[in-house]
Amino acid sequence: MITESAEDDISNIAPETNAGSEPVTYADVSDLAWANEQRSAITCRAVFPFIGDAPVLVGVVAHDPHAPYIGEIFARAVAGEFGEIAPFVPTAPLVPDRVSSRQFRLQLLGMGLLDTVEGWIDAQPLATQIAYQSSATFERGDAMMQAGFDALGFEPAQVDAFFVAAAGL
Known part of the structure; x- marks a missing residue:
């Protein structure tokens, strides 16, 4: 089960549980932006208590079989629960030397x-x-x-x- 509290945090470090025993919890999801033109991924910051109090940059998608909380964050973000999702902004290609x-x-x-x-x-x-x-x-x-x-x-x-x-x- 995925829960949310003020002390909770999300991470790609432990897919389904923090330290393998507790469900991954997260809080303070912010700075949302579409990660691609297809709107199939979002970047955001979230706090994962088992990592610490600082927000962590994370990418979320609709479905991740190894980390169900990723899909949950994506769905809640798309539903507007964490505020507006900024548009995708393509980055300029790097000029090779x-x-x-x-x-x-x-x-x-x-x-x-x-x-x-x-x-x-x-x-x-x-x-x-x-x-x-x-x-x-x-x-x-x-x-x-x-x-x-x-x-x-x-x-x-x-x-x-x-x-x-x-x-x-």
Whole structure:
């Protein structure tokens, strides 16, 4: 049985019971936000007495066969018992500091820039040509990269978008 009291707390540490003997209890569920666009998960903070008095960040879903209290918190949150659930806010993708040669060239191809860039490379000093031809990875902060993107007229945000897209290939 799941109970709630001012001293209660929830956690993923012990799925069904705290220390294996008592039902997991929780209290002070707050800071609710949808964790995805599908609204199938919620992040929130809750206090679990068997852990301590401080709120713990927890993700809850409609059904967790190993931790029934997770589903209970989800259902009560959706019913509005803990207040409004903030909308899902997608986070900006992390810009990788490097991508593989394959990813880099495929991204150039996909953007219709492969021939342009390779033409630019052919007009560069031999060291730049060798670096382009034999690099296993392309690093975002490399001086050759900056010169190439500058030659294409890319703004920093466009370079970031290029690396994010290339990393997905």
